[in-house]
Amino acid sequence: EVQLLESGGGLVQPGGSLRLSCAASGFTFGTYAMNWVRQAPGKGLEWVSALSGSGDSTYYADSVKGRFIISRDNSKNTLFLQLNSLRAEDTAVYYCARDRVIRGVTHFDFWGQGTLVTVSS
Amino acid sequence: SYVVTQPPSVSVAPGQTARLTCGGNNIGSKSVHWYQQKPGQAPVVVVYDGSDRPSGIPERISGSNSGNTATLTIGRVEAGDEADYYCQVWDSTSYWVFGGGTKLTVL
Numbered sequence: 001e002v003q004l005l006e007s008g009g010g011l012v013q014p015g016g017s018l019r020l021s022c023a024a025s026g027f028t029f030g031t032y033a034m035n036w037v038r039q040a041p042g043k044g045l046e047w048v049s050a051l052s053g054s055g056d057s058t059y060y061a062d063s064v065k066g067r068f069i070i071s072r073d074n075s076k077n078t079l080f081l082q083l084n085s086l087r088a089e090d091t092a093v094y095y096c097a098r099d100r101v102i103r104g105v106t107h108f109d110f111w112g113q114g115t116l117v118t119v120s121s
Numbered sequence: 122s123y124v125v126t127q128p129p130s131v132s133v134a135p136g137q138t139a140r141l142t143c144g145g146n147n148i149g150s151k152s153v154h155w156y157q158q159k160p161g162q163a164p165v166v167v168v169y170d171g172s173d174r175p176s177g178i179p180e181r182i183s184g185s186n187s188g189n190t191a192t193l194t195i196g197r198v199e200a201g202d203e204a205d206y207y208c209q210v211w212d213s214t215s216y217w218v219f220g221g222g223t224k225l226t227v228l
Contacts, residue, residue, distance in 0.1 A: 035217070037164075045156070045164065045207050047217035059216050062122075097161055105170045106211065107154040111163040 001109045002026040009115030011090070016086050016119070022079040022080045022096030022112055030074035032055070033099035037107060038092035038117075049081065057121050064090075086119045093117075125214035127220035133198050134228045142221045143191040143208030153191040154209045155184060158222075164207065168193060195225070203227045 009018040022034070036048040049070040050059040069082040079096050093114040100109035109120055125145040133139040143153060153171050156164035166175055168184035171191065181196040195202055208220040 001125065037217075037219075044205075044222040045158075045209075045219040047219060061216070097164075100169075102170065102173070105152045107152075107166055107169040107177065107209070108156075108164075109166055109169075111165070113163050 002098070004098065004110055004112035006094065006096055006112045006115040009117045011118045011120065012083075012086055013121050014049075014087060014119055018083045018086065018117060020081040020083065020094055020115055020117070022081075024077045024079065024096075024098075029072075029077040033106075034072065034079045035097045035099065036070060036079075037095045037097055037108070037111075038090075039095070039114075040089070040092040043092075050099070051079070052055075083110065083117065086117075088119050091117060091119045122215040123210065123218050125208055125210060125218055125220040127206075127208060127223045129221070130224045130226065132226040132228055133195075135198055135200065139157070139195040139202070139225055140173065140197050141193040141195070141206050143193070144189055145191075145210065145218050148189055148191050148210065149187045151186075151210045153184065153186050155175060155193045156207045156209065157204045158207065161203045167206075172176055198225075198227055200227050 003025045006021045012018050033052050035050045051070045067085045071080045095114045096112045097108035098110045155168040155169045158164040167178050171186040172184045183194045186191050205222045207222045
């Protein structure tokens with residue numbers, strides 16, 4: 001059974017940093033690209049970042065480029081998101097989601113339950 | 122950047138058909154995915170690549186995509202279908218783009 005479990009969220013002051021983790025199980029982690037998607041309270045989904053299975057290719061939304069860093073440790077089946085220079089507008093539930101490629105088309109087939117990041121003084 | 126637009130809300134009576142739209146410039150040329158999100162839960166894919174359903178998703182849920190509009194159709198709507206629905210596309214400049222979501226209310 002595929003499972004994704006996020007952790008590392010919490011309350012942080014503006015300008016601070018936080019590192020989120022997503023522990024994966026039930027599949028061969030290193031063969032799947034992974035994503036972070038966030039959802040501000042009462043708002044819609046916003047894709048944040050993606051990382052190839054090998055870790056060689058990274059992608060970021062303009063809203064977080066230069067502040068957030070995505071990485072992974074395939075030996076530990078874990079995806080990370082380093083959040084730096086945090087702003088109030090980064091307050092959200094952060095989900096990790098797995099890429100699934102079918103006939104050359106990618107979608108997100110499994111999501112974790114999310115971890116809440118609150119940026120406030 | 123590519124923008125996809127969804128109506129904020131759709132209401133339908135039980136047993137009727139709900140049609141949720143996702144608009145974008147020439148979206149018919151893109152692969153559109155639909156996610157259902159119930160309160161306090163993570164999103165779940167209900168349709169991918171325009172019209173394909175993952176295992177476990179009932180046949181009364183279907184998708185189509187043409188021109189500037191993609192549509193998620195939910196037939197014989199049930200109370201359990203009440204949720205937020207998001208469309209998603211890949212764009213070469215914006216990468217992954219989600220619509221703003223539609224709240225489906227079952228009257």
